[in-house]
Amino acid sequence: xxxxxxxxxxxxxxxxxxxxxxxxxxxxxxxxxxxxxxxxxxxxxxxxxxxxxxxxxxxxxxxxxxxxxxxxxxxxxxxxxxxxxxxxxxxxxxxxxxxxxxxxxxxxxxxxxxxxxxxxxxxxxxxxxxxxxxxxxxxxxxxxxxxxxxxxxxxxxxxxxxxxxxxxxxxxxxxxxxxxxxxxxxxxxxxxxxxxxxxxxxxxxxxxxxxxxxxxxxxxxxxxxxxxxxxxxxxxxxxxxxxxxxxxxxxxxxxxxxxxxxxxxxxxxxxxxxxxxxxxxxxxxxxxxxxxxxxxxxxxxxxxxxxxxx
Amino acid sequence: xxxxxxxxxxxxxxxxxxxxxxxxxxxxxxxxxxxxxxxxxxxxxxxxxxxxxxxxxxxxxxxxxxxxxxxxxxxxxxxxxxxxxxxxxxxxxxxxxxxxxxxxxxxxxxxxxxxxxxxxxxxxxxxxxxxxxxxxxxxxxxxxxxxxxxxxxxxxxxxxxxxxxxxxxxxxxxxxxxxxxxxxxxxxxxxxxxxxxxxxxxxxxxxxxxxxxxxxxxxxxxxxxxxxxxxxxxxxxxxxxxxxxxxxxxxxxxxxxxxxxxxxxxxxxxxxxxxxxxxxxxxxxxxxxxxxxxxxxxxxxxxxxxxxxx
Numbered sequence: 234x235x236x237x238x239x240x241x242x243x244x245x246x247x248x249x250x251x252x253x254x255x256x257x258x259x260x261x262x263x264x265x266x267x268x269x270x271x272x273x274x275x276x277x278x279x280x281x282x283x284x285x286x287x288x289x290x291x292x293x294x295x296x297x298x299x300x301x302x303x304x305x306x307x308x309x310x311x312x313x314x315x316x317x318x319x320x321x322x323x324x325x326x327x328x329x330x331x332x333x334x335x336x337x338x339x340x341x342x343x344x345x346x347x348x349x350x351x352x353x354x355x356x357x358x359x360x361x362x363x364x365x366x367x368x369x370x371x372x373x374x375x376x377x378x379x380x381x382x383x384x385x386x387x388x389x390x391x392x393x394x395x396x397x398x399x400x401x402x403x404x405x406x407x408x409x410x411x412x413x414x415x416x417x418x419x420x421x422x423x424x425x426x427x428x429x430x431x432x433x434x435x436x437x438x439x440x441x442x443x444x445x446x447x448x449x450x451x452x453x454x455x456x457x458x459x460x461x462x463x464x465x466x467x468x469x470x471x472x473x474x475x476x477x478x479x480x481x482x483x484x485x486x487x488x489x490x491x492x493x494x495x496x497x498x499x500x501x502x503x504x505x506x507x508x509x510x511x512x513x514x515x516x517x518x519x520x521x522x523x524x525x526x527x528x529x530x531x532x533x534x535x536x537x538x539x540x541x542x543x
Numbered sequence: 544x545x546x547x548x549x550x551x552x553x554x555x556x557x558x559x560x561x562x563x564x565x566x567x568x569x570x571x572x573x574x575x576x577x578x579x580x581x582x583x584x585x586x587x588x589x590x591x592x593x594x595x596x597x598x599x600x601x602x603x604x605x606x607x608x609x610x611x612x613x614x615x616x617x618x619x620x621x622x623x624x625x626x627x628x629x630x631x632x633x634x635x636x637x638x639x640x641x642x643x644x645x646x647x648x649x650x651x652x653x654x655x656x657x658x659x660x661x662x663x664x665x666x667x668x669x670x671x672x673x674x675x676x677x678x679x680x681x682x683x684x685x686x687x688x689x690x691x692x693x694x695x696x697x698x699x700x701x702x703x704x705x706x707x708x709x710x711x712x713x714x715x716x717x718x719x720x721x722x723x724x725x726x727x728x729x730x731x732x733x734x735x736x737x738x739x740x741x742x743x744x745x746x747x748x749x750x751x752x753x754x755x756x757x758x759x760x761x762x763x764x765x766x767x768x769x770x771x772x773x774x775x776x777x778x779x780x781x782x783x784x785x786x787x788x789x790x791x792x793x794x795x796x797x798x799x800x801x802x803x804x805x806x807x808x809x810x811x812x813x814x815x816x817x818x819x820x821x822x823x824x825x826x827x828x829x830x831x832x833x834x835x836x837x838x839x840x841x842x843x844x845x846x847x848x849x850x851x852x853x
Contacts (some may be wrong), residue, residue, distance in 0.1 A: 239692070239693070239764075239767040239768040239770075240764055240767055240768075241756075241760055241761075241762075241763025241764045241766070241767050241835075242763065243756070243760065264692070264768060265626070265691050265692050265693070265768065266591060266622040266623075266625035266626055266692070266752060266753060267589045267590055267591035267622045267623060267625065267626045267628065267682075267684070267689075268589070268590045268591065269587050269588070269589055269626070269689050269691075270587070270588050270590070271587060271588065272582045272588055274584075277579050277580070277581060278579070278580050278581065278582055278588065278683070279577045279578070279579055280577055280578045280580070280632070280634060280666070280667060280681070280683060281576060281577035281578065281634070281667055282634040282635070282636045282667055282668060282669050282679070282681055283636070283669050284636045284638060284669050284671045284679065286638055286671055286672070286673040286674075288673075288674070289671060289672055289673055290671070312576040312577045313576075313577060315575075315576035315577065316575070316576055316577045316579070318577065322590070324590060324591070324592040324681060325592070326592045326593070326594045326679045328594060328596055328677060356590070357590060357591055357592055358592060359592050359593050359594050359679070361594045361596055361599060361600070362596070362599055363596040363598075363599055363675060363677065364596075364598070364674060364675045365673060365674045365675060367638060367673065367677060369592070369594065369636045369669070369679040371590070371592055371634060371681040372577075373588070373590060373683075374577070379577075379579050381575050381579075382549070382574070382575050382576070383549070383575070441576075442576060443576060446551075446553070450551055450553065451551075453551025453552065454549075454550055454551045456551070457549040457550055457551050458549040458550075458574060458575065460549075
């Protein structure tokens with residue numbers, strides 16, 4: 234939206250106007266009770282909601298306001314990647330404590346960066362006061378054939394994009410008061426694998442999920458949804474140099490993609506196209522039980538990154 | 544969703560499973576990264592997001608957890624009413640402090656009551672811990688011709704549904720430590736005017752908004768969006784018995800509908816159909832300025848119910 238958002242007077246509406254001015258063409262259609270948009274004919278609508286809360290999903294000291302805004306929206310966009318959907322719009326509900334008011338436009342810039350990364354727009358939102366900063370993002374997308382968690386079948390191969398462990402290693406170091414060094418970038422600037430996911434879906438991926446809870450935890454979601462056992466070869470799990478294997482297996486907030494596929498996927502072609510690694514890390518081994526094993530051995534169930542239990 | 548939501552183990556996922564069990568058929572398709580749904584062919588998608596924060600939009604002492612859950616979702620559904628859209632699904636992001644964990648299922652029951660009231664379903668959500676209870680609801684709807692705030696034209700009549708002032712009078716009394724008496728029900732159990740709004744749109748309403756910020760503040764939004772002046776006859780503003788006129792003019796959280804219409808609307812027919820009053824309260828008077836007057840007199844700009852300035 235360029236120029237004015239047509240709202241009456243009021244502090245809440247002033248804040249919305251300031252954000253919309255800042256976003257310029259990155260926002261569209263703000264200023265009515267609801268956003269209006271078209272889903273491309275023949276496509277299915279895909280929708281997801283995600284919340285980032287200060288002190289729970291991030292610490293103010295670890296990230297700039299712009300990075301906080303960016304990460305919050307990217308986490309939600311990553312759920313569209315998981316479904317191999319194209320973003321068609323983003324709604325952002327911002328709960329802004331008084332102590333954050335001066336950071337409003339910086340948070341907004343980060344949200345703008347994220348919608349740019351998803352080649353989409355802010356189409357609606359909500360502003361509220363509150364005691365802790367909280368950003369809830371709803372992403373809307375479209376897909377002709379959405380990828381789900383439930384399509385994995387025995388003998389499917391399991392793939393993961395990128396190199397794991399960076400975000401969790403950054404958090405581990407920051408929690409100890411250390412510099413996050415080379416891991417900071419992956420933590421502060423995750424990339425939603427939207428194009429990568431659609432490429433993989435078009436080449437026959439049978440199930441998909443994004444790595445937000447941690448590789449093992451997310452594989453357990455696929456296992457539960459598909460009703461299959463998955464065996465991971467931990468020696469094949471790609472990780473950033475300097476990251477322990479257990480951190481790479483369990484660390485969350487990666488926003489890399491995991492897919493299963495009955496066919497061998499052209500990894501070299503993927504890497505040429507996107508400049509991102511694609512690694513084969515395991516197999517779907519059985520349809521008589523839903524579990525995840527590592528080279529045949531069971532691993533503890535609580536080995537995930539669980540926002541609710543932190 | 545009846546029975547299991549197919550997620551891996553974890554406290555966050557257990558909480559989602561408990562909620563989904565409670566909702567039964569009121570929820571559908573939970574347990575993937577995103578919800579999948581169809582927009583009826585030819586229809587436009589309508590989407591809105593709304594947040595309710597403890598201590599800001601409600602006080603725990605004033606409402607039961609079930610009422611808190613209900614009101615939060617109804618406030619969002621009311622934005623679909625404002626656009627004369629039919630709900631097609633609701634996504635709920637719940638930030639639940641430890642002190643609220645025992646109330647999870649009661650909050651869920653209220654959310655269930657609200658999706659029943661909207662004849663829709665919970666299609667997705669998010670659970671997080673946090674320091675204050677916060678419920679962010681995204682509503683998705685469909686409409687062939689959405690009603691907007693921008694269609695009001697000179698000489699249009701202005702109508703409002705129901706009788707105003709109950710919620711604000713309840714809050715006023717509760718804030719003083721008094722009983723809310725006969726006003727409590729309108730505060731705790733607002734009704735989204737979904738069917739009423741579509742009826743009005745089908746009969747030629749030119750613009751619409753729901754009364755969430757307060758009658759005058761919401762008329763100012765219509766005025767700003769349509770680029771017209773609106774004059775209200777305060778003697779015609781319907782209010783609950785025992786409510787001061789200024790409370791009825793400024794009180795928020797009504798979730799009644801305001802519409803403009805170039806034609807005389809059959810108020811008796813509306814009242815017969817819905818058992819709800821429909822009152823003509825003013826006129827669009829001018830397209831050369833955007834302002835709201837009361838019998839020709841300007842009123843103070845700050846006279847709204849502004850969640851952000853509370």
